[in-house]
Amino acid sequence: MATFLVAIALLILGYIFYSKIVEKVFGIDDSRETPALTQADGMDFVPMSWWKGSLIQLLNIAGTGPIFGALMGALYGPVAFIWIVVGSIFAGAVHDYFSGMLSLKHKGEQFPNLVGxxxxxxxxxxxxxxSIILMILVAAAFTASPAQLISSITPLNFTVSLVLVFAYFVLVAVLPINKIIGRIYPILGAVLIFMAIAISVALLFNGQPIPNLTLNNLHPGELPIWPLLMVTISCGAISGFHATQSPIVSKTLKKESDGRKVFYGAMIGEGIIALIWAAAGMTFFGGTGGLQEALTLGGPAGVVNEISISLLGTVGGILAILCVIILPVTTGDTALRSSRMILSEVISKYLSFKGTGQVFLVTALVSVPTFLLATIDYSFLWRYVGWTNQLTATIMLWTATSFLMKTEKQHFITGIPAIFMTAVSATYIFYAPEGFQLSYPISLTIGTVLTIIVLAIYIKKIIETRKPKTKDIKIA
Known part of the structure; x- marks a missing residue:
């Protein structure tokens, strides 16, 4: 139990202290008008209060990730606590802050333009x-999963449920952000926080000891911790999907100082939620072996339902259903909205028309493949989200590092986690079932070599930036 409480305290302290360091390195100025004010269009650029932005950001980035991913990551044992805490404070929250603030700095630009x-x-x-592939995969996966649950608890069949969920996605993608997202999502974000707090309190007082820290790998299937844990728990530590969501909220900030509360703060909140569910998974079933059996029988949704009903009664069961349905829906719809925004920036270079016509055209272009993918197996879709997600996070961290180097600021706050995530992505793709399926030693070797090459390039860039700039000398 001590490890769990210390971990939560560290996450809170990370927000209180480290977020201010990150903010200072970035350099904010509240005298500058934000895109929400200078480009207000009643559609995407709409000023909102910081607390609304924080709850919308939390709901957008969360989905079922900090719950389902944390439960899967809990199979490795209490070592998962380390990754959630360290990953959230020094990687995930930093990643989210820079993806949001760089977007704000450049008039609400989407992630790919920032990379460019x-x-x-x-x-x-x-x-x-x-990015578009990732958004379509996420939107498709988060169409299929709630549709499956709706069809299992209502008279509606899967196809009808799928059409209803997807119709809602399209509606949210084309409506102004303040019509549905700005009004309903802060309330749903509060529900997510309430459920996490209720589960944590119940855990502390139900008499079962929450496991304390051990570095041993307790995974029943003996899967290696590195780099699988870092991909399994992405939402709740660091997720590249967030780089596509932060620009949505960056278009609503009234001042630059709100960015720390909205972007860094929401990621810390997600880390706390992941920590709570990881602890619940390890504790409730009497260890990782019991958790593995429960996941095999009922999947992550079944585990969430069982834990919630047992710890919180009928109210818990209702909250579980709400979370398992609402969370993927409120992430899938913004994934579709984000893909619409990304593709709009690409198309605007070739087509001059804007406004409602462009919104509907681009939404239609991304909706067709999303809906078709949503009809296939959910687990198959989700398998391919993992690596593309963490590769996206890696690229965002290198983008932030390049920005800091070019502006002669302390780039190590993004450079070090960028190197770490490079190693994760490079190793995982060679080992994973959806990758090259090489042996673990070979994958580890290739991943290490690729990381060393990237590190060498980084060091070379650092040396080049530190060389004194020569000045032209005029000869009299």
């Missing part, structure tokens, strides 16, 4: 494709 500014046009083209 700081890593070049070649990388921008790649990230445009990667």
């Amino acid at each position: 500014r700081y890593l070049g046009t070649g990388m921008q083209v790649f990230v445009n494709i990667l």
Whole structure:
């Protein structure tokens, strides 16, 4: 139990102290007008209070990630607590802050355009494709999962449920942000926080001891911690999906100082939620073996339902259903909205018309493949989200590092986590079932070599930036 309480305290202290360091390094100025004010259009650029922005951001980035991912990560044992705490404070929250604030700095630009500014046009083209693929995969997966649950608890069949969920996605993608997202999502964000707090209090007083820290790998399937844990628990530690969501909220900030509360703060909140559910998974079933059996029988949704009803009674059961249905819906719809925004920035370079016509055209372009993918197996879709998600996070961290280097600021706050995530992504893709499926030693070797190469390039850039700039000398 001590480890759990210390971990929560560290996350809170990370927000109180480290977020201010990150903010100072970025450099804010509340005298500058934000895009929400200078580009207000009643659609995407709409001024909102910081607390609304924080709850919307939390709901957008959360989905079922900090719950389902944390439960899967809990199979490794209390070592998962370390990744959630360290990842959230020094990687995930930093990643989210820079993705949001760089967007704000550049008039609400989407993630691929930010990459183009700081890593070049070649990388921008790649990230445009990667981001849209990731958004479509997430939107499709988060259409299928709630549709499956709705069809299992109502008279509606899967196809009808799928159409209803997706129709809602399209509606949210084309409506102004203050019509549904700005009005309803802060309330749903508060429900998510309430449920996490209720589960944590019940855990502390139900008589079962929450496991304390051990570095041993307790995974029943003996899967390696590195780098699988870092991909399994992404939402709740660091997730590249957030880089596509932060620009949505950056368009609503009234002043730059709100960014620390909205972007860094929401990620810390997500980390706390992940920590609570990881602890619940380890504790409730008497260890990782029991958790594995429960996941095999009922899947993550079944585990959430069982824990919630047992600890919180009928109210818990209602909250569980709400979370398992609402959370993926409120992330899938903003994923579709984000893909619409990203594709709009690409199309605007070639087509001159804007406004409602462009919104509907682009939404239609991303909706068709999303709906078709939503009809296939959810687990198959989610398998391919993991690596693309963490690769996106890696690229965002390098984008932020390039920005800090070019502006001669302390780039190590993003450079070090960028190197770490490079190692995660490079190793995982060679080992994973959806990747090259190489042996673990070979994957580890290739991942290490690739990381060393990237590190060497980074060090070279650092040396180049530290060289004194020569001045032209005029000869009299």
